Amino acid sequence: MVINAYGLDFKELNAKIRAVGSDCVVEGCIGQRYIGEGLDGVTLKLYGTPGNTLGGYLNGATIEVFGNAQDEVGDTMNAGRIIVHGNIGDAAGYAMRGGVICVRGNAGYRTGIHMKEYKDKRPVIIIGGYTGSFLGEYQAGGVIIVLGLGGPSPYTGNIVGEFPCTGMHGGKLFLRGRAEGVDFPAQVNVRLAGEEDRAELAGHLEIFAYSFGYPLGWLLDSDYTVVTPNTKRPYKQLYVQN
């Protein structure tokens, strides 16, 4: 089923997608928001540029975007896959709890903010390019991987922006390379990936390699930096009972 999104507002487009209720291709996206919210069990292939909150509350569906996506991709996502062949905007994966967001290009600010995990749900965000500032803010679980394949950000000279991992209190961050010159907060541990980390990483990167046609071995042929919280209590404020 092919839907032409041109000239439809988000309400009409999303109603159409829901009405189809099975796999579909959407052509001519021009910034319509909320595409695919809460969907499970189907595959959407999107052409053009979907708008903000693509795949919010996603519940198991697969969304593939042959173009760029905007802010809040996969907001509060629970399960499923979002694969973006271009770049994405800010706050991708806000509070996502499960599933995978896999982006070939760059990501904006606050990628993976508030990311969580729960039982067998361990969300993964993979960014092929660089990210903006505040990467993984308040990260409470899950895995964020930044590859920086196109080189560092012209704005910061690093593959992540300023203030990564502020408030991180769970989960794991992988950065391709040695993350030299990146300023991390005191509450995280930064080390080079060991054998176990690399085995884990290889598992996560399969979808990226497959989706965008990179050889997995080539992706892994590099140092990786691993960042984890060094305490579960980053904000443990000292309180006194009053």
Add this chain to the structure above:
Amino acid sequence: MPNYILPDFEVERRDDRCIRCRVCERQCANEVHSYDEENDVMLADELKCVGCHRCVALCPTRALKIVKYSGTFRENANWSNQSILEIYKQAESGGVLLSSMGTPNPCPVYFDKILINASQVTNPSIDPLREPMETRVFLGKRPQNIERDETGKLNNNLPPQLELSVPIMFSAMSYGSISYNAHESLARAATELGIYYNTGEGGLHEDFYKYGPNTIVQVASGRFGVHKGYLDVAAAIEIKMGQGAKPGIGGHLPGEKITEDVSRARMIPVGTDAISPAPHHDIYSIEDLRQLVYSLKEATEYKKPVIVKVAAVHNIAAIASGIARSGADIIAIDGFRGGTGAAPTRIRDNVGIPIELALASVDKRLRDEGIRGNVSLVVAGSIRNSADVVKAIALGADACYIGTAALIALGCHLCRTCHLGKCNWGIATQRPDLVKRLNPEIGYKRLVNLVTAWQHEIKELLGGMGINSIEALRGNRLMLRGVGLNEKELEILGIKHAGE
């Protein structure tokens, strides 16, 4: 370091009555009471007493009395005992002062300075026992225009509404901050009463999905427990932007309170901190808020109203005007005196404005701008009785949220130590031995009784005014008069002084 802290309370035990049954010892989670076997005497460590009166209520011989500690520092009208003690506490610990429940300070309660009208002679009062009285209200957007199809038939363009049998709902209290049994009591009472309770930001326990038609689910910055099923099961969705007791401050449930069960509702691992930062990091403007409102509407196919809850702060009228244009169906405003499970003392006691003033100015602003019908207004922040409800509605509210009043109905004694997690009344605790003290079977009936009693009182007050429906009271400020209020206060409240 020397400890200069004085106890807040004294435990008075009448030895002639005490039978050494040790009930008080077993009942006190703060471990105030102990038994000295050698001397066959009950002892008390008063520094630990929070004044929750559990022991007093359960002592079989009425041997116990908890009284305010009578020792004081040298009297000083400027430096109160409390101010001095707070300095000692901070000097000893270096900690931020943490409190719970609404502020105990003597801040102005405008409800107490507003009086309600009654009919005499010219406009007969109505006897609610004889005549039908409508306390039912609907919350949601009102349609802006009448639409007809080509045959002239009316199109039903009514946006989704919440129907309440009485204009009272239980306000947001998360599972985690209050117990399973407290939640069950609220959920069952809401269902029986035909009103709604609110999950707070802690997700929804799977056992409570069956109360979905009477449940408002909250979405806060931490998005705990938010997923498709949670949104789908609810009658309405509330976006929490702020809370009256701690405007501008986020929530932080410490790892100790994330038990197995609480972790399931919040969908985070056991023992990790649940941090809800103050801002939603995707909302920096009304336009951003609009995005979240529509994101939730899209996710639930426009089937349910979306509420935006904010704290009453200085610019509340302008903020509410923005929210009314954001697509939200209902605005909930939580006033300065509202309760909390934990808040920094300084924030609780110093930030925000009283709900009466906030409500009056919001209602006026929305009317002036012609957008009052865009939204319903729900107010909270210390609604203590049915008269407060009536006054709030006459000031312009569509309904009220009650939180502390509901907990008091469940047995809360307002000891204001909810943040310690050792509530002896089984409410603000996750300790199984304490939780089971609150029997939801009894708890829900007490809540039903409370709201039913208020409903009767509301009907009587309405009847006295010669009004037979809540709808006719809403925004009817002529039914109110102020006493002891200055010109400015009267102007903001939009009411006349008594005698005028």
